[in-house]
Amino acid sequence: MPRIVKLSANGPIKIEPSDKPVWVCACGLSQRFPICDGSHKQCPHNEPNPGAVYIYDDARTRVVETRVETPAQHHKPTPGE
Numbered sequence: 001m002p003r004i005v006k007l008s009a010n011g012p013i014k015i016e017p018s019d020k021p022v023w024v025c026a027c028g029l030s031q032r033f034p035i036c037d038g039s040h041k042q043c044p045h046n047e048p049n050p051g052a053v054y055i056y057d058d059a060r061t062r063v064v065e066t067r068v069e070t071p072a073q074h075h076k077p078t079p080g081e
């Protein structure tokens with residue numbers, strides 16, 4: 001079943017399981033997911049429209065659509081969902 005997953009992070013999460021840290025992708029654009037490969041640099045920074053949602057192509061390399069959602073369109077999960 002296809003799914004649309006919204007990610008809003010513009011950078012990785014640092015995990016330190018030992019003396020060598022691992023950077024886990026939190027933006028969803030990495031070609032080496034779940035490891036960050038620096039692709040987050042293409043995420044829009046200083047977003048002029050905080051309501052914009054960017055839809056990427058299947059390769060996660062190019063924005064193919066920009067949607068502007070109103071607050072009513074934001075999904076709020078119910079308990080148990």
Ligand code: FES
Pocket residue numbers: 010011012013024025026027028029030031035036037038039040041
């Ligand atoms: S956080 Fe996704 S590529 Fe770096």
